Amino acid sequence: MTDIIWCKKEKDGKPCDTVNYLDPYCFWNWEGKVACAECGTVYYIHMIQGHMYAGPDEKPGEKPDIYPLYADKPNDGYSNYLPGIEGRTRPYHCLPRHIYLGKADMVKFSIRGRPVRGWRPQPPSAGVAGSHGYFWDIEKLSPEVWEEYQEKIKKGEVKDW
């Protein structure tokens, strides 16, 4: 993190107490106004080479140029605002694909519509000492996927590339 803005602005009689993280990819050399993700207070900052050269100075009534990427409240059990919450944090455009969630996405067909195999769970092999047979015969072992595949062929959804 390049720096943070720990917002202490009074809000409903309590301090806002939110840490707005200024990520180096955006803020390394940056001048402008950034809003607190929790209370929306606008701060002017000027960063040079990752150092806070000027600010943060409150700019009441002005519009922010940008939102932080992420913010949290360490004194409130680290409740947080993840990237991409409208009006609070800005989206992180390098988000990986939506299925990178730490668990496998069981696709039955490749992007060109042909069956892929190796789904979970697989039955233990009938071999000895962990030895597995070589050919996974989809027609015999996963007849429902085989049927779906035949349907796809009929519909012309199976392509070469």
Add this chain to the structure above:
Amino acid sequence: MDWEKELKKMKVCDFDELPGPKSKEELEEMKMPFEEYCKKAFDVGNEFVKPDALKGIRWLSTTMYIFTPHSVTNLAELGAECIKIEMPRMGDPMRHTSPFNEAYLYPLHDTRPMSGTGLGFTNANSNEYYVTLDYHVPEAKRLYYNLVKMSDGLTECYRHGTFDRWKQGYRDLMEINPRFIYVWGGGFGYGPKIFGGSYDILGQAHAGLASVTGAHEDFGGHATKASNWCIDWYSGSQITTAILAALYYRNKTGLGTMIEFSQVQAATRCLGYTAPLYGRFGIVRQRWGNWDTQLCVHGIIMTGKSDFPDAINPQDKYEARYVVLSAFQDADFQELCNIIKKPDLFSRYKTHKDRVGAPAQIEIYKAIEDWAADKTRSEVVRIFKDAGLLAQPVMNDREVYESDHFRQRGTVRWNDDPLFGDVLIQSAYSAGLMSRTPRKHKWLWRPVGADNVKIYHELLGVPMSKIKELYDKGIM
């Protein structure tokens, strides 16, 4: 017999009657165009009708992650019989690592039907046979030594002296098999850092490669590692080169070799002039990002608009706007200045020497990017190409997949894997074409211990009862 008379009776061969070219010029005319010749010689897609270059070589692999496994899969793609020995039940940790610890292809092992192998394992382990053995246990030693007797070599990646301590390093194995070629792919190798294991990123850092990669801090950059583990892949291939040289040497002398290969050392090889520069002038090389210290203009510029603003994938939607541009000759640079409507730039930076200095580069690249700010990537490429300058979009994965160039050459292709079905691969086919003995991709990988019976029973002749016993004890 009067040979002279007999010879005279024989018909004199008239070359003009023979089919084929009659003159050197005709021969040249009859040759097929080089493009056609290449298509025929490399015959992409029909690699499997050709022989394997390394058929007959058997290689053992007690390796993990990418660096050392890749040195073995290079051999396997060239036709060697490679046997990967993994720890029972667990396997190579790379199976559980990447990307983002996701697993896709199941099962990992009989006893773990709910565990699978992640796609990060791909390319570093194709075409191999998979057995399990906890080789440091005394009970497993005989099996291990028997494998060594029947093999040409081994690649291992353990820390300094581990295999030596377990009585299975080169000094012990050369007594069993003097023809044995042994690779220790240590992280740091021997020397002051002997206890250090290594990763790709450590190699990039320790060798100084990361210090010259990325943009300078003055431009908001940092020392940068390449996103993919390029030093793992690169140093693995360097090991393979050493193995092939050792095999050739063994052909001549009958003697094996020990190859000690430090991953962090391999990364210094990529650094070009860095060490000589320091040696002569005491100058520490700096980062220069997407530009070039030798040539200007010769770098990557950013355009204002993506080529695919409506795409879902952020790599298409936001990032399809980088262009590699090269116009460093005086005439080319003049043309470029005319295109971006800055002829004064050329009048100020007429010669290569004027342009290549840092302040000039900063001004020139900024002028180009200002001009490109309202254009898409493909517009910029088209304009420069039409003017006869070298311009090429920076492509992403999807564009590589859809690139006709790579399809025609078979670089990226679909394979019907015997276990896992339809998989898109680039492994063997990205490493160069060979007309007589091409590389082949046979399968991605197999479950942990999938070939225990094939190797231990069918190759070494171990009775099935013994295999079962070792399996139950967790040694196999």
